[in-house]
Amino acid sequence: MELPKETLHGKWYDDACGTAFALEVIGERWALLVVRELMLGPLRFSDLRGGLPGISAKILTERLAGLERAGVVQRRQLPPPAAAQVYALTEWGLLAEPAIQELGRWAARSPAHDPQLPLSPVSLMMSLRTMLDRKAARDVTADVGFAIAGQEFRARLADRKLPIVREPVAGAEVIARAPQAALIAGAIYDGLDPADLTGLSITGDLRQWRRFARLFSLPPKVG
Amino acid sequence: MELPKETLHGKWYDDACGTAFALEVIGERWALLVVRELMLGPLRFSDLRGGLPGISAKILTERLAGLERAGVVQRRQLPPPAAAQVYALTEWGLLAEPAIQELGRWAARSPAHDPQLPLSPVSLMMSLRTMLDRKAARDVTADVGFAIAGQEFRARLADRKLPIVREPVAGAEVIARAPQAALIAGAIYDGLDPADLTGLSITGDLRQWRRFARLFSLPPKVG
DNA sequence: CAGAATCCCATTCGATACTG
DNA sequence: CAGTATCGAATGGGATTCTG
Numbered sequence: 001m002e003l004p005k006e007t008l009h010g011k012w013y014d015d016a017c018g019t020a021f022a023l024e025v026i027g028e029r030w031a032l033l034v035v036r037e038l039m040l041g042p043l044r045f046s047d048l049r050g051g052l053p054g055i056s057a058k059i060l061t062e063r064l065a066g067l068e069r070a071g072v073v074q075r076r077q078l079p080p081p082a083a084a085q086v087y088a089l090t091e092w093g094l095l096a097e098p099a100i101q102e103l104g105r106w107a108a109r110s111p112a113h114d115p116q117l118p119l120s121p122v123s124l125m126m127s128l129r130t131m132l133d134r135k136a137a138r139d140v141t142a143d144v145g146f147a148i149a150g151q152e153f154r155a156r157l158a159d160r161k162l163p164i165v166r167e168p169v170a171g172a173e174v175i176a177r178a179p180q181a182a183l184i185a186g187a188i189y190d191g192l193d194p195a196d197l198t199g200l201s202i203t204g205d206l207r208q209w210r211r212f213a214r215l216f217s218l219p220p221k222v223g
Numbered sequence: 224m225e226l227p228k229e230t231l232h233g234k235w236y237d238d239a240c241g242t243a244f245a246l247e248v249i250g251e252r253w254a255l256l257v258v259r260e261l262m263l264g265p266l267r268f269s270d271l272r273g274g275l276p277g278i279s280a281k282i283l284t285e286r287l288a289g290l291e292r293a294g295v296v297q298r299r300q301l302p303p304p305a306a307a308q309v310y311a312l313t314e315w316g317l318l319a320e321p322a323i324q325e326l327g328r329w330a331a332r333s334p335a336h337d338p339q340l341p342l343s344p345v346s347l348m349m350s351l352r353t354m355l356d357r358k359a360a361r362d363v364t365a366d367v368g369f370a371i372a373g374q375e376f377r378a379r380l381a382d383r384k385l386p387i388v389r390e391p392v393a394g395a396e397v398i399a400r401a402p403q404a405a406l407i408a409g410a411i412y413d414g415l416d417p418a419d420l421t422g423l424s425i426t427g428d429l430r431q432w433r434r435f436a437r438l439f440s441l442p443p444k445v446g
Numbered sequence: 447c448a449g450a451a452t453c454c455c456a457t458t459c460g461a462t463a464c465t466g
Numbered sequence: 467c468a469g470t471a472t473c474g475a476a477t478g479g480g481a482t483t484c485t486g
């Protein structure tokens with residue numbers, strides 16, 4: 001039997017540079033996207049697959065094992081009666097968020113970036129944290145629920161911070177519901193009127209939704 | 224004849240998330256390290272190889288072609304009599320610096336990171352820009368020359384900013400010379416006395432060197 | 447020296463099928 | 467659901483050769 005392939009080769013680059021070490025940990029295909037999916041909380045194997053269109057069970061298994069060896073991911077046994085296994089980021093894994101955000105922010109500035117591709121609910125939530133205009137968000141508070149393709153999130157804006165957690169939307173000031181994340185992206189980043197987007201429904205304080213949505217914008221393209 | 228293999232597959236991940244697009248551009252092995260090496264200015268093919276221990280000519284050729292197609296790198300023909308070809312980052316490529324820095328900063332917090340591996344001169348210079356303590360640097364100015372393994376850089380600290388350019392060291396307030404970057408890293412990050420590091424020489428205003436060196440520190444490890 | 451082209455092998459990927 | 471097993475295809479990377 002072969003060794004289970006090590007993500008942490010340690011000899012990939014033979015370079016003391018931190019960036020090189022980061023690439024040894026999350027530089028394999030899919031690895032960083034797995035981390036992204038876990039950024040908003042633990043997930044089960046099949047939920048991970050759901051957020052990563054196209055990843056195979058084999059590769060996901062390998063990546064999770066590698067990330068676990070590297071100390072980015074932890075496997076957790078949920079107590080009965082759930083009896084399910086979930087994958088969670090470690091403390092260090094959680095700290096990767098700024099790096100993920102900077103990569104996203106950078107890529108979004110390329111004219112070649114196509115924002116029309118499928119978008120996972122987590123991607124959209126993460127993009128809100130990335131693209132929040134913190135100047136404009138000064139003195140704004142909001143409690144917004146998102147229900148996207150069966151997943152529920154709660155974003156609470158205060159003090160220019162925007163924590164987002166997996167949590168039932170019930171009780172939020174505004175709730176956005178959509179079968180796909182792209183609809184909500186259209187309403188926020190393209191400034192489209194929610195009424196024009198079939199499938200999207202905004203319930204609750206609509207005025208508050210508009211105020212919230214205006215706080216996000218994509219970075220300008222270069223060139 | 225085959226298509227020259229596209230770095231910009233566009234179908235790698237099929238994901239609108241900016242991070243996923245970034246990975247399509249710089250997610251292949253070595254790609255981001257090539258970008259790192261170019262971050263301080265254009266280089267020739269063989270200089271790139273020098274800073275990337277272990278990359279083969281074939282792979283470097285492929286990555287440069289892919290990065291050029293993606294709009295990260297530009298090929299430039301130097302005017303005669305130089306008659307050399309160099310690779311430079313595009314405007315967008317240059318904007319990748321924060322992402323590279325965040326990845327490095329994150330990786331440096333892992334207990335598993337081994338800073339004893341070989342370090343390219345560019346890596347060290349980039350790490351200074353990353354690890355500068357901008358609070359401590361308030362009201363400090365400095366003009367420091369680095370001559371490492373034949374490459375010369377000039378770092379000018381002012382207004383908490385630290386531009387570093389390839390430029391002769393002559394005329395700087397302090398000049399650090401060393402055959403390998405690791406020696407200078409030891410003097411800065413490990414706080415070692417330059418006098419104890421054989422091969423390292425600091426000339427010029429030594430007091431200024433100490434003030435400068437104290438402005439840099441590695442992030443705390445997690446766990 | 448600066449690459450492009452070729453050959454070749456090891457590793458990795460990804461689709462499908464299978465199992466507890 | 468949560469993975470394993472398997473296999474063909476794609477990619478990675480070393481060595482060598484060829485060119486300007």
